[in-house]
Amino acid sequence: MFxxxxxxxxxxxxxxxxxxxxxxxxxxxxxxxxxxxxDIVAFNMSINIDILNEILKDDGYDIGDENKEDLLDEYMDLADTLAFELEEVMPEKSIVKAYSYKYDELANTIKVVFAMAHKELGDLKLKDIIKRLLTLVS
Incomplete structure (x- = not known):
């Protein structure tokens, strides 16, 4: 889509x-x-838990000591962080918003909604768009 x-x-x-x-x-x-x-580019994306585990281990996080709920929170936070870091490779003067919304046990992935727009649109408007997109996938 253009x-x-x-x-x-x-x-x-x-x-x-x-x-x-x-x-x-x-x-x-x-x-x-x-x-x-x-004026919005938006994707539903996923990232494998094994990749997130490797990143957490490299950062010195002990996965074995955490209960499942705390570990899931870490996965979601890390997926959000990785999605926000994509702003560095997006077109100049773009802004990015992302939100991790689901752990898919069957696929062993974290699902993320991602949106990108020109910075003139504004963070608040892009945040509202992410909220609307989340209602479409939840």
């Missing part, structure tokens, strides 16, 4: 490739059209 990015047109498939090449996220759905806006 999206208006200030004075440019951006293809959401190009953003998808950037995410897949620069992160461990897998895009499960392009939600840009479902955002009902012409």
């Amino acid at each position: 999206v208006i990015f200030k004075d440019e047109i951006v293809n959401s498939n190009d953003i998808r490739k950037v995410i897949e090449e620069n992160s461990n996220f897998m895009i499960t759905e392009d939600m840009s059209l479902r955002s009902k806006r012409e």
Whole structure:
């Protein structure tokens, strides 16, 4: 889908490739059209728990000592952080919002809604869009 990015047109498939090449996220759905806006790139993505475990272990986090609920919170926080870090590889003057919303036991992944827009749209508006997108996937 083509999206208006200030004075440019951006293809959401190009953003998808950037995410897949620069992160461990897998895009499960392009939600840009479902955002009902012409200036938003949005994806439903997931990241494997094994990848998150490796990152936590590298950071010195002892996974074996945590109860399942605390560990799930760590997974969600880490997935959010990794999604926010994608702002570094997004087009110049873009802003990013992401929210981890589900642990998929069957796929062993954390599900994340991700949205990107030009910074002129504003953080509050992008946050509202993330909330709306979450109602579509929950």
